[in-house]
Amino acid sequence: MATLTDDPALYIFTSLTAGSSHIVTATSRLETILRANRVPFKAIDIATDQKARMLWGRRAGKDGNGRVRKLPGLVQEGMVLGDIVEIEEWNEYHELKQHLKIYYDENTIPNINNKYPRPRCDGRTGWGLPSRNLPAPRLLLPVLLLLRRRRHLLPRPPPPRQLHRRALRRRHPWTSTRT
Numbered sequence: 001m002a003t004l005t006d007d008p009a010l011y012i013f014t015s016l017t018a019g020s021s022h023i024v025t026a027t028s029r030l031e032t033i034l035r036a037n038r039v040p041f042k043a044i045d046i047a048t049d050q051k052a053r054m055l056w057g058r059r060a061g062k063d064g065n066g067r068v069r070k071l072p073g074l075v076q077e078g079m080v081l082g083d084i085v086e087i088e089e090w091n092e093y094h095e096l097k098q099h100l101k102i103y104y105d106e107n108t109i110p111n112i113n114n115k116y117p118r119p120r121c122d123g124r125t126g127w128g129l130p131s132r133n134l135p136a137p138r139l140l141l142p143v144l145l146l147l148r149r150r151r152h153l154l155p156r157p158p159p160p161r162q163l164h165r166r167a168l169r170r171r172h173p174w175t176s177t178r179t
Helices: 002-006 021-036 050-059 084-092 141-149 165-171
Strands: 010-014 042-045 073-076 079-083
Touching: 002 050, 010 021, 010 050, 021 084, 050 073, 050 079, 079 084
Parallel strands: 010 042
Antiparallel strands: 010 073, 073 079
């Protein structure tokens, strides 16, 4: 267990021979989340690695809400960071990179030779795509201003239909016809 506790790389702990298909699906989802956030990782099947199985069994424990952690999960430097439920929540609120460290070596996916490009100063990634960290471009602003100026040209909705007092009395049987 000394290598798993000292290694700064991020590990996905999973069990591909567990017999339930939801672990394989959740592992695929976890891998997709990490790749989309450009986080390098290594994968370990705890069915074949005794030290990884012992580490998960001892340190998985419960999350902050008291829920028992289940496979697949993320482990870094011998600490269980979270399972699929926690990782999806962090991903939803863009908190994933706050909970882990980015580390590349020869065995991570992607490895150090193929690591993701760093964002350039102009706010674009190395692939020429806009960075996710920047606000959306203001392409819709001229359209919104045009609509605001021409609001009087839009057709108005018809006014609500006025009902006569007698019609109101007939509609509501609980109101008295005598006044």
